[in-house]
Amino acid sequence: MAILITGVAGFIGANLARVFVSQGKTVFGVDNFSLGSIFNLDAVIDDAHFSFIEVDLLDIPSFRAAFVEFNKHEKITEVWHLAANSDISAGLENPMMDLNNTFLTTFNTLSMMKEFKVSVLAFASSSAIYGDLNGQRLTEDIGPLLPISNYGAMKLASEAAISAAAESFLSKIFLFRFPNVIGTPATHGVLLDFVRKLKDSPSSLEVLGNGTQQKSYLHVDDLISAMLFIRAQDSVKVCLYNIGPCDDGVTVSFIAEETIKAASPGAQITYGEGVKGWVGDVPRFIYSVSKLKKLGWVPKLNSAEAVQKAISQIMAQEKGGKP
Amino acid sequence: MAILITGVAGFIGANLARVFVSQGKTVFGVDNFSLGSIFNLDAVIDDAHFSFIEVDLLDIPSFRAAFVEFNKHEKITEVWHLAANSDISAGLENPMMDLNNTFLTTFNTLSMMKEFKVSVLAFASSSAIYGDLNGQRLTEDIGPLLPISNYGAMKLASEAAISAAAESFLSKIFLFRFPNVIGTPATHGVLLDFVRKLKDSPSSLEVLGNGTQQKSYLHVDDLISAMLFIRAQDSVKVCLYNIGPCDDGVTVSFIAEETIKAASPGAQITYGEGVKGWVGDVPRFIYSVSKLKKLGWVPKLNSAEAVQKAISQIMAQEKGGKP
Numbered sequence: 001m002a003i004l005i006t007g008v009a010g011f012i013g014a015n016l017a018r019v020f021v022s023q024g025k026t027v028f029g030v031d032n033f034s035l036g037s038i039f040n041l042d043a044v045i046d047d048a049h050f051s052f053i054e055v056d057l058l059d060i061p062s063f064r065a066a067f068v069e070f071n072k073h074e075k076i077t078e079v080w081h082l083a084a085n086s087d088i089s090a091g092l093e094n095p096m097m098d099l100n101n102t103f104l105t106t107f108n109t110l111s112m113m114k115e116f117k118v119s120v121l122a123f124a125s126s127s128a129i130y131g132d133l134n135g136q137r138l139t140e141d142i143g144p145l146l147p148i149s150n151y152g153a154m155k156l157a158s159e160a161a162i163s164a165a166a167e168s169f170l171s172k173i174f175l176f177r178f179p180n181v182i183g184t185p186a187t188h189g190v191l192l193d194f195v196r197k198l199k200d201s202p203s204s205l206e207v208l209g210n211g212t213q214q215k216s217y218l219h220v221d222d223l224i225s226a227m228l229f230i231r232a233q234d235s236v237k238v239c240l241y242n243i244g245p246c247d248d249g250v251t252v253s254f255i256a257e258e259t260i261k262a263a264s265p266g267a268q269i270t271y272g273e274g275v276k277g278w279v280g281d282v283p284r285f286i287y288s289v290s291k292l293k294k295l296g297w298v299p300k301l302n303s304a305e306a307v308q309k310a311i312s313q314i315m316a317q318e319k320g321g322k323p
Numbered sequence: 324m325a326i327l328i329t330g331v332a333g334f335i336g337a338n339l340a341r342v343f344v345s346q347g348k349t350v351f352g353v354d355n356f357s358l359g360s361i362f363n364l365d366a367v368i369d370d371a372h373f374s375f376i377e378v379d380l381l382d383i384p385s386f387r388a389a390f391v392e393f394n395k396h397e398k399i400t401e402v403w404h405l406a407a408n409s410d411i412s413a414g415l416e417n418p419m420m421d422l423n424n425t426f427l428t429t430f431n432t433l434s435m436m437k438e439f440k441v442s443v444l445a446f447a448s449s450s451a452i453y454g455d456l457n458g459q460r461l462t463e464d465i466g467p468l469l470p471i472s473n474y475g476a477m478k479l480a481s482e483a484a485i486s487a488a489a490e491s492f493l494s495k496i497f498l499f500r501f502p503n504v505i506g507t508p509a510t511h512g513v514l515l516d517f518v519r520k521l522k523d524s525p526s527s528l529e530v531l532g533n534g535t536q537q538k539s540y541l542h543v544d545d546l547i548s549a550m551l552f553i554r555a556q557d558s559v560k561v562c563l564y565n566i567g568p569c570d571d572g573v574t575v576s577f578i579a580e581e582t583i584k585a586a587s588p589g590a591q592i593t594y595g596e597g598v599k600g601w602v603g604d605v606p607r608f609i610y611s612v613s614k615l616k617k618l619g620w621v622p623k624l625n626s627a628e629a630v631q632k633a634i635s636q637i638m639a640q641e642k643g644g645k646p
Binding site for chain 2: 095099107144150
């Protein structure tokens with residue numbers, strides 16, 4: 001009984017693989033290294049419980065060959081589908097990026113699961129599926145769902161395709177709607193941007209937007225803890241959960257100030273205009289995690305603590321030290 | 324200022340083209356005749372206000388060439404995107420059908436609109452995006468949206484992609500969530516099935532499921548009236564409406580009995596088991612049209628009347644008479 005992780009060499013995939021392997025589970029991983037990196041797999045690559053094949057999920061024959069190869073060792077009984085274009089702003093320039101890497105990867109994963117009779121799927125969805133609901137508290141049953149980024153749109157499209165598959169051949173699905181997740185190995189995102197900007201120019205930090213955008217942030221350790229908790233507890237066929245901290249988040253100014261405090265004390269912040277950093281950015285949202293709290297899970301770190309911890313981890317990563 | 328209708332040779336496209344042309348509007352139409360038929364365009368094909376090019380929307384170079392050709396005559400300023408796989412049960416066997424014909428047609432339509440700077444899009448969405456919400460009243464803001472058919476999934480995926488495009492290059496979008504729409508030219512659906520079954524075997528009618536499935540039905544004339552009403556009235560950027568009759572619908576037994584009454588009095592009905600006719604069928608839903616009523620529109624026919632009128636029209640169609 002093995003678990004296949006797609007996008008295993010990405011930020012969340014690498015952390016998830018490490019935790020599963022540490023629990024003694026057999027983990028197979030695929031990645032095309034478009035955003036992920038082999039270095040992210042340092043902790044597991046030599047472990048007997050872990051096997052990796054480089055595959056682009058858009059290439060069905062290779063994807064199929066990987067399934068065949070993995071199944072020779074141990075039967076895949078569960079897929080954690082994390083592969084996606086995680087760079088939201090890049091997808092705005094080129095909708096093909098999210099079509100291919102966020103949605104068609106899901107579609108192909110479902111095709112392979114049908115072909116190889118794997119019936120349990122856990123999917124990394126996103127708070128971006130909610131679009132901009134004008135500051136309403138985002139519970140799992142709110143609507144209408146009108147995403148404002150191609151990333152959010154293709155995550156919602158993926159949820160929809162998985163949901164339809166649950167009606168026909170899947171026996172159990174987990175739709176985890178991620179918040180902003182931070183930690184290492186960081187591949188993109190505001191914290192990495194700020195750390196890198198300050199490394200390049202230690203005396204000033206330019207911020208897109210006016211800094212008042214407020215979002216909640218979850219540390220990747222807490223994210224994985226939440227997913228495994230839900231995986232173990234929830235008994236319904238379709239398990240849909242917002243995952244996030246219990247607070248309403250921190251502002252971009254807070255992140256800028258904390259990064260400066262840690263990385264380059266005294267640097268000046270220059271703010272842009274408007275509440276949106278870029279087209280498709282949701283300026284403010286309040287994420288409801290009541291359903292998850294009710295199930296019995298709470299995070300170890302709140303948004304502010306997660307940001308502080310992640311800044312320090314990212315600084316270590318960028319210095320080439322051990323994160 | 325011309326209107327492009329995709330899927331113009333289909334059931335709803337043909338009716339919409341006829342109404343627009345009768346209003347003196349310039350209408351361009353494309354269709355690949357996968358489900359539509361040139362005969363459906365009888366009423367408009369010779370009209371000076373109407374032009375047609377056979378195009379498969381999956382074939383981008385042909386789609387682009389059609390845009391170029393149409394624009395030579397008059398600039399396309401608005402697209403009504405109706406092209407889709409409308410055969411829900413066929414899409415359950417083969418998910419590629421809805422991926423290609425329901426979703427990628429939308430994705431490509433958006434690409435062309437961006438390229439040719441067309442900023443108004445009306446889209447034929449569906450009540451199928453709601454999935455099975457256990458008989459809850461389906462308002463536009465209900466959730467979660469967990470479709471149970473690939474058709475519903477790819478309609479939701481289309482809404483999502485259009486919504487994201489509204490954030491970047493579209494100025495106005497209309498998402499019309501259709502109920503079961505009936506009338507002629509009928510190409511699929513329960514009424515056509517029943518009429519044809521009774522034509523083949525006049526003494527008995529076999530019904531999938533136990534006949535208690537209850538759905539609301541709208542006549543195509545009312546559907547088009549509603550869409551044009553919303554198009555003319557609503558002033559917000561993203562116009563999302565359920566369209567349907569004001570009643571809670573009729574059962575499959577009612578439809579079976581009415582078809583027998585009209586087509587083959589005395590025929591015996593044999594029912595199957597269970598409330599679902601086929602996988603992906605939503606057994607019972609109550610569609611809220613409060614938002615549309617509030618805007619000031621009500622249909623001429625209720626579900627029962629729409630069914631009765633459509634049965635008579637479909638019988639005429641199937642006899643080769645004028646519907």
